Amino acid sequence: MMAWAAMVLTFLALAVGGYAVAVADRLIAGACGWPHQGNAWLAPLARGAWLYRQDANVTEAPDRPAWRLAPALYLALAALGLALVPWSPTLVVADLATGVVLWGSLEALATVAIFLHGWSANAPLALIGGYRYVALGLSYILVSMFVLIGVVLPAESLKFSQVVAAQEELWNVVRQPLGLPLFLIVGLGLTFWGPLNLADSTDLAGGTASEVSGPPRLVWEIARVAMLVAFSGIAATAFLGGWLGPWLPGPLWLALKMLAVLLALAWLGRVLPRLAPERCVTLMWVVLLPLSFVDLIWAGLEAL
Amino acid sequence: MQTSLFADAIFWVLAALAVFSGWRVFRTDSMVRASFFLLASFIAVGAIMLLLAAVYLGLAMLFMMAVEMMVMALFMVMFMMNPAGLNPMVMVHQHRLSIVAGGLAFAVLGALALFVEFPDRPLPAGLDPVASLGREMLGDSMLVFESAGIVLLATMIGVVVMSSHRGRFGAADQGSLPPGLEPGGVPAGPQPDAEGSGGHHHHCH
Amino acid sequence: MAVSWLGRLAARAPVPVYPLLGIGGERALYPLALAGRVTRVDSPRHASVLLVAGHVPVHHHEALKRVHDQLPRPFATLWFRSQPLPGLENARRVDDPATLTDELVALHRELQTGQRGSSPRLLPDEPPNPWEGLGDDGHGGEGMMGGTPYGRPMAMNMQDDIRDGLTLDSLTFRLGPFYPLLPPGLAAEITLQGDVIQSWTNQSPAYPRALDAVFQTARERPVAIAELELARARHHLRHLYRALRLAGLEGLGLKALRLARELTPASHLDGLRRQLTRAGFFRLAALDGGALDAETARRLGGPAARAAGIDTDRRSDDAHYRRLGFRPALGRGGDTRARWHQKLAEIEQSLALAGRAVDEGDLTTVGPGGLETPCGPWRERPAQDAGGCLEALLPGMEWDSALATIASLDLAEGSASPPPGEAHAEEPQ
Numbered sequence: 001m002m003a004w005a006a007m008v009l010t011f012l013a014l015a016v017g018g019y020a021v022a023v024a025d026r027l028i029a030g031a032c033g034w035p036h037q038g039n040a041w042l043a044p045l046a047r048g049a050w051l052y053r054q055d056a057n058v059t060e061a062p063d064r065p066a067w068r069l070a071p072a073l074y075l076a077l078a079a080l081g082l083a084l085v086p087w088s089p090t091l092v093v094a095d096l097a098t099g100v101v102l103w104g105s106l107e108a109l110a111t112v113a114i115f116l117h118g119w120s121a122n123a124p125l126a127l128i129g130g131y132r133y134v135a136l137g138l139s140y141i142l143v144s145m146f147v148l149i150g151v152v153l154p155a156e157s158l159k160f161s162q163v164v165a166a167q168e169e170l171w172n173v174v175r176q177p178l179g180l181p182l183f184l185i186v187g188l189g190l191t192f193w194g195p196l197n198l199a200d201s202t203d204l205a206g207g208t209a210s211e212v213s214g215p216p217r218l219v220w221e222i223a224r225v226a227m228l229v230a231f232s233g234i235a236a237t238a239f240l241g242g243w244l245g246p247w248l249p250g251p252l253w254l255a256l257k258m259l260a261v262l263l264a265l266a267w268l269g270r271v272l273p274r275l276a277p278e279r280c281v282t283l284m285w286v287v288l289l290p291l292s293f294v295d296l297i298w299a300g301l302e303a304l
Numbered sequence: 305m306q307t308s309l310f311a312d313a314i315f316w317v318l319a320a321l322a323v324f325s326g327w328r329v330f331r332t333d334s335m336v337r338a339s340f341f342l343l344a345s346f347i348a349v350g351a352i353m354l355l356l357a358a359v360y361l362g363l364a365m366l367f368m369m370a371v372e373m374m375v376m377a378l379f380m381v382m383f384m385m386n387p388a389g390l391n392p393m394v395m396v397h398q399h400r401l402s403i404v405a406g407g408l409a410f411a412v413l414g415a416l417a418l419f420v421e422f423p424d425r426p427l428p429a430g431l432d433p434v435a436s437l438g439r440e441m442l443g444d445s446m447l448v449f450e451s452a453g454i455v456l457l458a459t460m461i462g463v464v465v466m467s468s469h470r471g472r473f474g475a476a477d478q479g480s481l482p483p484g485l486e487p488g489g490v491p492a493g494p495q496p497d498a499e500g501s502g503g504h505h506h507h508c509h
Numbered sequence: 510m511a512v513s514w515l516g517r518l519a520a521r522a523p524v525p526v527y528p529l530l531g532i533g534g535e536r537a538l539y540p541l542a543l544a545g546r547v548t549r550v551d552s553p554r555h556a557s558v559l560l561v562a563g564h565v566p567v568h569h570h571e572a573l574k575r576v577h578d579q580l581p582r583p584f585a586t587l588w589f590r591s592q593p594l595p596g597l598e599n600a601r602r603v604d605d606p607a608t609l610t611d612e613l614v615a616l617h618r619e620l621q622t623g624q625r626g627s628s629p630r631l632l633p634d635e636p637p638n639p640w641e642g643l644g645d646d647g648h649g650g651e652g653m654m655g656g657t658p659y660g661r662p663m664a665m666n667m668q669d670d671i672r673d674g675l676t677l678d679s680l681t682f683r684l685g686p687f688y689p690l691l692p693p694g695l696a697a698e699i700t701l702q703g704d705v706i707q708s709w710t711n712q713s714p715a716y717p718r719a720l721d722a723v724f725q726t727a728r729e730r731p732v733a734i735a736e737l738e739l740a741r742a743r744h745h746l747r748h749l750y751r752a753l754r755l756a757g758l759e760g761l762g763l764k765a766l767r768l769a770r771e772l773t774p775a776s777h778l779d780g781l782r783r784q785l786t787r788a789g790f791f792r793l794a795a796l797d798g799g800a801l802d803a804e805t806a807r808r809l810g811g812p813a814a815r816a817a818g819i820d821t822d823r824r825s826d827d828a829h830y831r832r833l834g835f836r837p838a839l840g841r842g843g844d845t846r847a848r849w850h851q852k853l854a855e856i857e858q859s860l861a862l863a864g865r866a867v868d869e870g871d872l873t874t875v876g877p878g879g880l881e882t883p884c885g886p887w888r889e890r891p892a893q894d895a896g897g898c899l900e901a902l903l904p905g906m907e908w909d910s911a912l913a914t915i916a917s918l919d920l921a922e923g924s925a926s927p928p929p930g931e932a933h934a935e936e937p938q
Contacts (some may be wrong), residue, residue, distance in 0.1 A: 047523070050525075052520035054581075066337070115763060117887075128908060131378070138371065206552045272793065273753075273793050274792040276909050285461065382677040382703070
């Protein structure tokens, strides 16, 4: 019974969270100097309706099954990711003994979905976008896994519910001050959002999505915000104490924390320039990876 | 040992998926598709391992194979002289040898499956597979695993450092040269000039 | 019923417009960027309306048709100061920039509510090249492959990588003349390994870009320095907008455009410059590389030359400019980052000059003679190969840095007289 309730809650969070990202992104854009684009609350829905009614185009000799399946696959990965997030000690879809490892596998499989999306269109710019994500994806995954191992240490478990329970006294964001900032930067990369949007970037006229239109593009855009929501769920669980909090019920606390993470990511996406890919590699391997080791050592010493 | 009908059904579906996508690896006409069919096959096997209560190993299969196949596909596309891997090409070669090797392997594995008597040892009730795996890996064999892990990580970092634009002996586009083996001697390693004059072997057609 | 309900909802979406810029089409772009209700997209696949702005020369009609046919149905076309192609008699044409946004929004609404059918296809839907593979799967040649399936030769001609010795499969394709991140008209054949450019061959030069009319006047008689300098600053600010949009800082780019729209001698750049620095434009974006050698910099002239430290500016020859204390601002290095520092410095310099000229009783230029346009010294005949420097400059650069380099150069030779297409377009039809 609880699992069903949690499943409903998860789908609700995907839908509402995705919509919230779209609205927040427009509101932030308006505040950052974009011209008024109509009602920010209606615009995402109207845009969805437009994409739904548009034809799905084809390119010359695409790999059609892979091209159409990649957005759906990416959406499925996002949904799986959010299914790992516990809404309360008992309200969780899948509280696996190896939840953290599954999240790592989802990050790895997302690389495959994004590459396929770019590759199967059979067009040069989309292909470069796919290449780029693969070239950078490994470094994102490494940093994110090291940071998550740091979170797992005090919990002595790979279960996300145990990770939250271990933050009863002190949230990980305080206990491991390097963790959340590192995880958020890497999250921008994993969801290729804002400054780290190198796969679907402007210089590639939309990158992996540059040749897609109509319903497949709608699914891809939904999947992208869904992945952002799933990521914010994991970030809130791992660092911000998940359902923990006074007065309000647990699920509400988690929703608020996820919203805070989403707002932070959307804001970063609008105020920073896109990082040059080469600089991004340097940042990941020379700055963030050593910092994640420091974070891991910190967590280890603290757990002793 | 109790197995539910549901778990049985999932097992058969996954097994069929694993075999089907494994077969498609050889019948498809693109290296990228072949890699990802192989990945699908591995994912199905990983899920079967999850059914067998190997919670950690099954998931490890997922993330290892996802990255591995991704890298494999990318490298094949990059190095295999087929624009973006989208031109069709045949995925099998050395047919006779492959048929013999495949037939032999199938016979041996099939014979094993049919004639070996598998032990019937149900899991003890309170066993936590992840924790016991951790104790196994980080108990007596800690030294081996940890040193292997650190060697692999150092290799990864080393590869990235060596392939980066800002190389060990200066920026790569400015003709970086390693220092000589003796002070003031000729630079170590292959000489760029010699390679430039003998570079015709790159032009096959 | 459900469809009409969805259609009414879709009609209220911000209109995705793919601007296809012909000669002089850029003047449609800036008001459009600042208008609400319209979003500019970079891929024809993402658009609902194709905006053809400015005259498109006949030799690019084939490319125009190909872009047109890439828009997914339902779509419409709007022709701004441009003659619709044969076969598109139903298309709408406007000449007044003020009504542009309303027309785009109206077209989108008519499409979505079914009052207007989609624009027809102009070209047959078939592969540009026939299947010429050997064998069933195109693998009948030597080794595992053979033939040229759909015109794609198997890449057996591996080139050595020019940058780091990691030889990869090379990918050759053509881009332009309407790729929105290149100057309009510029088309090139590009070979990549990974995302490193191996070769860049221009196939058609960028269209000449119309300069502000005041530059034409300045060649004939003295004009107010304030007016001239404000036009110069406006040109650079618009240029900055294009680069910021590419760099993912469209919000700041729009601020630059707003500043350009409301430019007075009392305007100042401090706020924008501070925001640019704070956002990390100079540190994070792909501004490395793209350094011009002295000879190329001298040939290009203008801010590109001064960013490389070459003291060349016709304004130094003008006695009234000297009276205002003008001295060319010079940069160092001549790479993409230096060019943007240079442009910002020159905008500030122009604003300061304009202010001082007003204080001096609206000082004018001395008279006809050498004129410094925003993109370099005035030339009687526009050099046709301003983009030629790309062929030597870009190989070895990554895609992102290469596009940032192109965005930092004024490759479209400025012409003060309205280009031929413009005059043609303004004739009553």
